[in-house]
Amino acid sequence: MKNLFALLCLTSSFLGFSQEKETTNFKRNELKGNALFLVLGAVEVTYERLINEDAGVGVSLFFVAEDEFETNFSLTPYYRAYFGKKPAAGFFVEGFAMLNSYVDHGYTTYYNDNGTTVTNFVADEVGADFALGFGLGSKWIHRKGFVFEINAGIGRNLFSDNSPEVVGRGGITLGYRF
Template sequence: MKKLFVLLCISIFTLGYSQDDKLTDFKRNEIKGNALFLVLGAVEVTYERLPNENSGLGVSLFFVSEEDFDTSFSLTPFYRAYFGKKPAAGFFVEGFSMINTGKNGSYSYYDYNTNTSYNVEGEKYTDFALGFGLGSKWVHKRGFVFEINAGIGRNLFSNNSPEVVGRGGITLGYRF
């Protein structure tokens, strides 16, 4: 009787211990380009690695040669937490850091009294920012990615840099 009881307990324990652990296999790398910045004359390219279904680690590289932007270069590593039903898709919250360089305070003006145009050069800066963002990502079954995001951060060290930095765009890419 004692052996039967022990066998019954072990059987119940092994049945109760079994787990429904579904391992979904999905593509874990993404390369994306910011279509909004491309229209505005800048380039932003992003690589994101997806370690699991609910998070992503990535880096964005932004550069522009036009003088309409205060920031001419930025390198932005980020972490994202996803809340969608599909792997690494849907609504996300992002934390980011940013190394950015540029010229602050550049402007042009026209003096109507002397009929002369003047360009005033701003001061160059390099700074480090921390910030957060929100967005949403849609992934097609063939791997195409569409994303909308926006974020805000604060530069921490330089007095010449803008106090607030922005991050965002309309991004198209591919998951592989």
């Protein structure tokens, strides 16, 4: 009986297999710029560090000097989970936090005695707030390391009553993985 048990253990060890996942070696740093915002007159630069084949963390810096945007500065750290076949590529879901500042242009409008509308500039109110949100997107990687990404996200400011209630995040991004 002992010999049969020993033979059974020996054959099962030959037939068994390991379930370790084979890891691939890939570049883990990305530097990207938002081409859509650049066309619109703003600048957004992003750095992302890939934790493994399925996840990455990063930070985006956004700033603008023009009045067309409600938000004139934001610093946005994020975490992404990737669902593609290539390492850290394909469809992704992200959660983000955003420290943002805004300028609220104050105007008053009233009607003159002769019936014309008069708009006066009162003052710019500058403020800051903190938002939490989520986003979706997709990333494509060229074999030479070039990155193309499309993403969109939405978040909510949490503290100030004067800040915009909803903040957006997104764009068409080009970059390089190194």
